[in-house]
Amino acid sequence: MDEAEWCDRIAIMDHGQIVALDSPQALKAQIGTDRVSIQTDDDDAAIAALHARFGVQARIADGAVTFGVPGGAEFVPRLFAELDLPIRSVSVSRPTLDDVFMSYTGTSIRDAEEDQSKHKNRVMMQMMSGGRR
Secondary structure: OHHHHHOOOEEEEEOOEEEEEEOHHHHHHHHOOEEEEEEEOOHHHHHHHHHHHHOOOOEEEOOEEEEEEOOHHHHHHHHHHHOOOOEEEEEEEOOOHHHHHHHHHOOOHHHHHHHHHHHHHHHHHHHHOOOOO
16 A cells, blocks of 8 residues: 555545545544554453453454554553563554554455455356356
8 A cells, every 4th residue: 555655635445435535644644543563472361451451442463462542652661561461572653544444444455455356256256157146
Protein backbone atom coordinates (compact mmCIF):
# COMPACT_ATOMS: atom_id res chain seq x y z
CA MET A 1 0.00 0.00 0.00
CA ASP A 2 3.08 2.23 -0.20
CA GLU A 3 1.93 3.82 -3.47
CA ALA A 4 -1.28 5.02 -1.78
CA GLU A 5 0.85 7.27 0.46
CA TRP A 6 1.56 9.42 -2.62
CA CYS A 7 -2.11 9.97 -3.50
CA ASP A 8 -3.99 13.20 -2.84
CA ARG A 9 -7.04 11.21 -1.73
CA ILE A 10 -7.80 7.55 -1.28
CA ALA A 11 -11.06 5.69 -0.85
CA ILE A 12 -11.51 2.68 1.40
CA MET A 13 -14.12 0.22 0.23
CA ASP A 14 -15.82 -2.49 2.24
CA HIS A 15 -18.17 -4.93 0.51
CA GLY A 16 -18.49 -2.65 -2.53
CA GLN A 17 -19.25 0.51 -0.54
CA ILE A 18 -16.95 3.49 0.01
CA VAL A 19 -16.59 3.78 3.78
CA ALA A 20 -13.90 6.50 3.88
CA LEU A 21 -12.50 9.07 1.47
CA ASP A 22 -9.74 11.51 2.42
CA SER A 23 -6.02 12.18 2.19
CA PRO A 24 -3.72 9.47 3.59
CA GLN A 25 -2.59 11.80 6.38
CA ALA A 26 -6.14 12.72 7.39
CA LEU A 27 -7.25 9.08 7.39
CA LYS A 28 -4.33 8.10 9.63
CA ALA A 29 -5.06 11.01 11.98
CA GLN A 30 -8.67 9.81 12.34
CA ILE A 31 -7.49 6.60 13.99
CA GLY A 32 -6.02 8.60 16.87
CA THR A 33 -3.99 5.73 18.27
CA ASP A 34 -0.54 4.27 17.97
CA ARG A 35 -0.10 0.59 17.22
CA VAL A 36 1.60 -1.41 19.99
CA SER A 37 2.75 -4.97 19.35
CA ILE A 38 4.07 -7.28 22.05
CA GLN A 39 5.38 -10.81 22.01
CA THR A 40 4.70 -12.98 25.03
CA ASP A 41 4.80 -16.66 25.92
CA ASP A 42 0.99 -16.76 26.24
CA ASP A 43 -0.84 -14.58 23.72
CA ASP A 44 -4.33 -15.56 24.89
CA ALA A 45 -3.49 -14.61 28.48
CA ALA A 46 -1.97 -11.33 27.27
CA ILE A 47 -5.11 -10.47 25.28
CA ALA A 48 -7.32 -11.21 28.29
CA ALA A 49 -5.05 -9.24 30.66
CA LEU A 50 -4.91 -6.23 28.33
CA HIS A 51 -8.68 -6.16 28.18
CA ALA A 52 -9.14 -6.63 31.93
CA ARG A 53 -6.41 -4.23 33.07
CA PHE A 54 -6.57 -1.50 30.41
CA GLY A 55 -9.86 -2.03 28.55
CA VAL A 56 -7.88 -2.60 25.35
CA GLN A 57 -9.17 -4.76 22.50
CA ALA A 58 -6.14 -6.70 21.25
CA ARG A 59 -5.74 -9.31 18.54
CA ILE A 60 -2.97 -11.46 17.14
CA ALA A 61 -1.44 -10.03 13.96
CA ASP A 62 1.83 -11.01 12.33
CA GLY A 63 2.73 -13.27 15.26
CA ALA A 64 2.30 -10.61 17.93
CA VAL A 65 -0.43 -9.34 20.22
CA THR A 66 -1.39 -6.02 18.65
CA PHE A 67 -3.59 -3.19 19.89
CA GLY A 68 -4.09 0.54 19.52
CA VAL A 69 -3.67 3.12 22.26
CA PRO A 70 -3.24 6.91 22.27
CA GLY A 71 0.35 7.88 23.06
CA GLY A 72 1.84 4.43 22.57
CA ALA A 73 5.36 5.43 23.66
CA GLU A 74 4.01 6.83 26.92
CA PHE A 75 1.85 3.73 27.45
CA VAL A 76 4.70 1.18 27.23
CA PRO A 77 6.24 1.84 30.71
CA ARG A 78 2.78 1.44 32.25
CA LEU A 79 2.33 -1.77 30.27
CA PHE A 80 5.54 -3.26 31.69
CA ALA A 81 4.69 -2.12 35.21
CA GLU A 82 1.09 -3.35 35.30
CA LEU A 83 0.90 -6.38 33.02
CA ASP A 84 1.58 -9.49 35.07
CA LEU A 85 3.06 -11.42 32.15
CA PRO A 86 6.60 -11.57 30.79
CA ILE A 87 6.96 -9.49 27.61
CA ARG A 88 9.67 -10.70 25.21
CA SER A 89 9.50 -7.74 22.84
CA VAL A 90 7.52 -4.58 22.26
CA SER A 91 7.22 -2.18 19.34
CA VAL A 92 5.28 1.04 18.86
CA SER A 93 4.39 2.47 15.47
CA ARG A 94 2.32 5.29 14.08
CA PRO A 95 -0.84 4.27 12.20
CA THR A 96 -0.37 2.93 8.68
CA LEU A 97 -2.89 2.86 5.88
CA ASP A 98 -3.31 -0.85 6.62
CA ASP A 99 -4.31 0.15 10.18
CA VAL A 100 -6.81 2.62 8.69
CA PHE A 101 -8.20 -0.07 6.40
CA MET A 102 -8.53 -2.44 9.34
CA SER A 103 -10.28 0.17 11.50
CA TYR A 104 -12.92 0.72 8.81
CA THR A 105 -13.36 -2.87 7.59
CA GLY A 106 -12.31 -5.10 10.49
CA THR A 107 -9.81 -6.93 8.31
CA SER A 108 -6.30 -6.33 7.00
CA ILE A 109 -5.64 -5.55 3.35
CA ARG A 110 -3.75 -8.84 3.04
CA ASP A 111 -6.71 -10.81 4.45
CA ALA A 112 -9.18 -8.95 2.22
CA GLU A 113 -7.08 -9.65 -0.87
CA GLU A 114 -6.78 -13.32 0.13
CA ASP A 115 -10.56 -13.60 0.61
CA GLN A 116 -11.14 -11.97 -2.77
CA SER A 117 -8.68 -14.37 -4.40
CA LYS A 118 -10.40 -17.38 -2.80
CA HIS A 119 -13.77 -16.11 -4.04
CA LYS A 120 -12.42 -15.73 -7.60
CA ASN A 121 -11.00 -19.27 -7.44
CA ARG A 122 -14.37 -20.67 -6.30
CA VAL A 123 -16.19 -18.89 -9.13
CA MET A 124 -13.64 -20.15 -11.65
CA MET A 125 -13.96 -23.73 -10.37
CA GLN A 126 -17.75 -23.50 -10.60
CA MET A 127 -17.53 -22.24 -14.16
CA MET A 128 -15.12 -25.01 -15.11
CA SER A 129 -17.36 -27.67 -13.56
CA GLY A 130 -20.36 -26.71 -15.63
CA GLY A 131 -21.92 -23.62 -14.13
CA ARG A 132 -22.86 -21.83 -10.99
CA ARG A 133 -24.26 -23.67 -8.00
